[in-house]
Amino acid sequence: MTSDPRIEARGLQRKFGEEVAVKGLDLQVAAGEIYGLVGPDGAGKTTTLRMLAGLLDPTAGRVRVLGEDPFAAASKVRELLGYMPQQYSLYGDLSVDENMAFFRELFCLDRKAFKERRQRLLAMTRLEPFGKRRADALSGGMYKKLALACALLHEPKVLLLDEPTNGVDPVSRREFWDLLHDFLAEGMAIILATPYMDEAARCHRAGLLYAGRLLEEGRPTEMLRAFQHPVYRVHGDRTRVTSYIEKSDDVMAFTPAGAVLRIVVKRGREAGALSQLKALGAEAVPTAPSFEDLFLARVHEEATA
Numbered sequence: 001m002t003s004d005p006r007i008e009a010r011g012l013q014r015k016f017g018e019e020v021a022v023k024g025l026d027l028q029v030a031a032g033e034i035y036g037l038v039g040p041d042g043a044g045k046t047t048t049l050r051m052l053a054g055l056l057d058p059t060a061g062r063v064r065v066l067g068e069d070p071f072a073a074a075s076k077v078r079e080l081l082g083y084m085p086q087q088y089s090l091y092g093d094l095s096v097d098e099n100m101a102f103f104r105e106l107f108c109l110d111r112k113a114f115k116e117r118r119q120r121l122l123a124m125t126r127l128e129p130f131g132k133r134r135a136d137a138l139s140g141g142m143y144k145k146l147a148l149a150c151a152l153l154h155e156p157k158v159l160l161l162d163e164p165t166n167g168v169d170p171v172s173r174r175e176f177w178d179l180l181h182d183f184l185a186e187g188m189a190i191i192l193a194t195p196y197m198d199e200a201a202r203c204h205r206a207g208l209l210y211a212g213r214l215l216e217e218g219r220p221t222e223m224l225r226a227f228q229h230p231v232y233r234v235h236g237d238r239t240r241v242t243s244y245i246e247k248s249d250d251v252m253a254f255t256p257a258g259a260v261l262r263i264v265v266k267r268g269r270e271a272g273a274l275s276q277l278k279a280l281g282a283e284a285v286p287t288a289p290s291f292e293d294l295f296l297a298r299v300h301e302e303a304t305a
């Protein structure tokens with residue numbers, strides 16, 4: 001990791017009353033790097049991003065964005081940081097053009113810079129033909145792209161994206177990622193919160209967030225390579241296999257995948273699990289682990305620790 005991270009959190013914690021939503025989180029993101037914060041509903045993703053953006057003060061720990069405390073130096077950091085919230089960040093009854101003009105004023109951009117960037121962002125997002133359309137009347141994917149364009153208008157060095165592709169079709173999702181790669185190539189540092197495992201697997205590094213804690217962090221390919229538990233695709237009677245799996249101590253996680261079930265078996269327990277499945281008339285074929293298998297197994301380990 002670089003000695004000069006763009007985003008840094010140390011022992012970051014946030015309580016809401018008695019509930020601890022984020023429990024001592026450490027992370028660093030370098031220029032040109034995209035970090036995926038992956039976790040289920042309520043894991044603490046939005047709370048973490050809001051603290052990194054300086055919108056919420058941590059209960060404990062510290063945050064630095066380009067060396068500054070985003071909560072204490074809010075106006076300074078705001079110029080360096082783009083934040084795309086999970087929920088509506090645009091004015092629904094304003095048009096695409098009007099929303100962009102609003103962000104221009106927010107960031108006090110001069111006319112020339114605004115015109116150039118606006119043109120570039122509209123071209124990149126392919127929103128040029130929709131300038132007069134109200135944000136509320138855009139499709140889900142177009143709305144997300146407009147929100148991204150608005151968050152990028154002031155050319156931030158750090159970008160925080162909260163579930164940016166949720167509800168977006170696969171083609172727009174792809175375009176969205178192409179856009180992110182353009183900005184990464186220019187040296188931007190990005191954190192992307194997502195519930196989608198495949199999306200996290202596309203990041204340079206990913207952290208598995210569960211109940212406010214990072215269970216594991218690393219390069220997705222290396223995390224998969226180091227994963228120790230065998231994974232199988234199981235063909236057989238779904239009801240019988242599922243009822244065995246739910247009772248079994250040998251199986252850490254399972255996911256339906258079309259007509260088959262993927263299962264993660266605890267390392268060293270393969271023989272027992274395979275003979276049980278055979279007795280049920282099911283066939284288990286070894287397969288490579290996916291990021292989702294890894295995440296579910298880690299959550300299982302955490303829950304049964």
Ligand SMILES: Nc1ncnc2c1ncn2[C@@H]1O[C@H](COP(=O)(O)OP(=O)(O)OP(=O)(O)O)[C@@H](O)[C@H]1O
Pocket residue numbers: 016021039040041042043044045046047048086195
């Ligand atoms: N303003 C708040 N007041 C009280 N509790 C909160 C507040 N914001 C978040 N929480 C709680 O903190 C926990 C983490 O919530 P957070 O929104 O950070 O999760 P998330 O990972 O973003 O979930 P999702 O995927 O559903 O967006 C949840 O239990 C939530 O209820």
Ligand SMILES: [Mg+2]
Pocket residue numbers: 045046047086162
């Ligand atoms: Mg959230």
